Structure formats: structure tokens, C-alpha cells
Amino acid sequence: MVWLDPDRASIVIAGQTIPLPGVTHVAVDRRATRLVVEHGPLGPHAAFVDAPEQRVDLALTRRIQPGEPAHAALRPGAQGVLSFTARAATGDLGGAQVSAAVVLASVEHSIDAKRGFEQTIRMVGVSSDGLADPVTEGGAP
């Protein structure tokens, strides 16, 4: 899933709210880190498949403006809650509020003549109990 141009993105790390302006998109990738694939006795095809271990990866990409302060808390291993407002689709009154419990995996920067400075924050979703989805999408704020 990809959210384009979300509004009011921020991440709370150790009680400190860090605003993340200029977000161009947030991507959520889901994959099974362990698949159970069982075969029966009657033929070659899998008779049972399930994904008992899964991983949710998030990547937030934003443009950095000159003079924007650097935040030392944005570093690998930091745990926090990412939140943003998804941009409303045509006809909607407002976008959904999205939040995710995450641990930062990387904070990387690039420079491009057309796009300027870009920062990409990669995160791994963390569930509170292993069952709850790390990413929650609520109604309009």
C-alpha cells in the first residue's frame, strides 16, 4: 500500500514529537518471513499454506528544506509511533488517520537536481502483542 502526499506526518520517539514535513509518499510492504506449505498424499500441489510469521516494512520519503533542523533521535533502533493523515480521495470529506508502531531501520539521504534533498526513513512495524496489526487506519481526523 502506498499513500501519496500525506499531511501532518510526524513520529513520536521517547516522548518527543518530531514533525516530518514534505512527505511525498509512505509505502507499506508486507511479506511472510515464514510460510507453512504442506502437501497431501494425492498429488503435487500444496494442500495447505499459511503465513504464521510476517513482517511489515514501512518507507517514508520526504523532501528536506534548507535550514530544516536535524533530529538526532531519528536513528536506527529508535522505537516510536509514526502517524500521518492520508490525503483525501476525490469526493471524500477527509483523509484517514494512519498510525504505526515502528522501529527505525535506516535514515538515508539523497540529492537530486530536480527533486532536491530527499530523506528516506525505513521502518519495521512492531505489534503490541504479536497479533495486532502494527499499522492502523482510522477514520477522518
Add this chain to the structure above:
Amino acid sequence: MTSTFAGLALFNSGPHRFVPRAAGRVWLPPFAVDELQSTIYVGPDPVELAIEQTGRLVASSDSALWALYDAIRVRAEARLTGSLVESSGRSWPLMSLVRFRPAGPLDRARTVSLAYEALYLQLAP
């Protein structure tokens, strides 16, 4: 996926397979027992037929999964004996369920499931 053991469909919640263990006689190579044993020793009787089953129990909840587990555990503890009929129709008479053990932790996702191994023996009367 349908098999029966002693007329009971204990394992049909998920896929499973049966593999007969080695058949023949017990034999020992020279010097296996002591240094005076100079020839290969072959036992007097055929080994008893053993069939291994591997598979996965599948349920919609923890409690449903444990109900499947308990139903099998009770039969294994009682050494239930009967015909083992594979889903292909192959039948093995007079088999006793003597062991049932989980092959890993419970897997909780779309379903609750548990990999297992079971052992049946055709014991001498």
C-alpha cells in the same frame, strides 16, 4: 486428505502423509556385539511393521486445535489398535498408535495449526 484409523477420522483437519519404515530383519555387522563376533548376525524374526505419519492439524481457534490434539493424545496413550486406511485407500490392519508428538510450536495466522509426527506399529500378538 481423508484417512481413518480404527474407524476414526482423527487427522483430517489438515494434510498428512504415511511412510512405512524399513522392513526386513534386524542384522548386526561383525564386531557390533563384541570382538568375537566374526560374522554378520541376522535376527530370527522380521522386524515389526512401523508406519510414520507426518502432517498438520488445522483449526480455526486455539481451543479447537487443542480439542483435536487431546482426541489424538488420548488414543495414543491408550495404544488404540485398528486398521489404518490411507486417503489413497491403502489399508494396514492391526496397527497400534504408539506415539504422537508435535513437531514445532503452534502456528497462529489465518488458521491455528500444528505440525506433528505419529507412529503406528503392527505389534506381534
